[in-house]
């Protein structure tokens with residue numbers, strides 16, 4: 107029997123642990139946090155666990171759906187009608203149906219038609235690889251018109267990539283179009299949510315892993331990966347060394363350079379950069395919007411999206427409270443990277459009140475500001491070439507991180523897929539080594 111040490115207890119690490127243990131591999135998971143979950147971390151609103159960072163599932167995300175079913179949680183997975191809006195010039199324009207696009211006031215009617223038809227054309231594009239070196243804004247301007255870029259796409263990319271928006275490849279945007287297509291499969295646009303919070307998924311994973319004999323060490327940071335010059339020997343932690351035949355790293359990609367000796371560092375790990383996010387949960391005594399997801403396309407507002415969770419889920423799940431996220435991603439050179447999330451949220455709420463008259467600051471009953479310093483990889487032009495391999499330059503070391511998910515958006519489902527692929531590679535290599543011996 108071989109032994110694998112997994113660095114990281116997010117969805118990728120936990121999924122890999124599950125598949126390895128099922129195959130008879132001895133597994134130890136190390137997680138700095140106090141429970142499994144990684145970025146799917148939660149707090150509670152009126153006693154119900156709620157993600158600090160908004161989470162939902164798209165209908166086409168088969169890997170996470172299969173895992174939810176496997177863990178016996180399907181009955182909790184609700185498919186709920188979703189709606190979108192665009193906040194521009196102080197009002198929210200509905201943006202869910204083709205008719206909404208035709209009524210989108212910030213553009214002239216000819217510009218709306220061009221945007222709608224262009225969007226349909228882009229959604230039919232099959233081959234994303236040539237789009238890896240084309241700027242998204244250029245691709246979108248050509249198909250949907252410059253006016254649509256100015257009113258919609260540029261603010262949307264800025265909200266998601268901060269100052270790096272001009273270098274976002276069209277391939278990334280292509281991934282978003284195919285995601286939306288997936289959400290529309292069937293009638294209307296539906297999104298999945300685990301009633302009572304995604305924490306249940308990780309609680310169920312923890313139980314299953316324990317049944318399979320996996321050792322999960324929470325509040326335990328791996329400080330270095332041990333090796334004999336040729337292959338891994340295990341990991342080092344503050345509470346001692348642990349031997350392993352293979353090590354799987356699933357943390358933020360830039361973080362791996364701190365635990366692997368220089369001679370085994372892949373240059374692509376060093377070049378990797380991340381996006382941070384500030385995400386604030388606002389509790390109010392009345393709704394803020396009428397839609398689930400609002401893209402903020404108004405330069406006077408410092409945040410990029412308003413996600414009104416209780417316009418997707420019934421507010422009875424949260425003791426009758428209205429729950430809304432305000433969020434904005436940033437690059438490390440932006441002021442937001444070092445700003446106090448509580449002060450940023452206060453500023454955002456002030457801006458919202460002055461721009462969007464329907465919002466009354468007196469309706470706010472609680473504010474919960476959160477930050478993830480590494481929320482997603484920063485993708486730039488030609489990103490494909492910078493994606494590192496699953497097998498690292500040191501034998502026995504494997505890397506499965508969100509930076510290797512492209513052009514799909516990183517997400518729980520892709521994490522399950524990647525964790526499964528990493529487990530399969532570890533098992534296959536262990537068999538080859540055993541045969542050679």
Ligand SMILES: Cc1cc2nc3c(=O)[nH]c(=O)nc-3n(C[C@H](O)[C@H](O)[C@H](O)COP(=O)(O)OP(=O)(O)OC[C@H]3O[C@@H](n4cnc5c(N)ncnc54)[C@H](O)[C@@H]3O)c2cc1C
Pocket residue numbers: 113114115116117118119136137138139143144145146159160161162163326327328329356357358361365383385433478481482506507508516517518519521
């Ligand atoms: C604002 C926001 C919104 C999102 N919305 C959605 C959504 O709607 N739907 C969706 O599917 N996904 C969404 N995601 C993405 C999703 O959360 C991530 O893609 C997924 O959780 C990544 O899982 P992971 O296991 O790859 O990494 P992580 O969740 O980052 O887990 C990695 C873990 O490794 C641990 N770690 C790192 N280094 C060490 C070390 N040296 N020793 C021990 N432990 C270590 C970390 O503590 C962390 O827990 C969202 C993310 C954010 C930030």
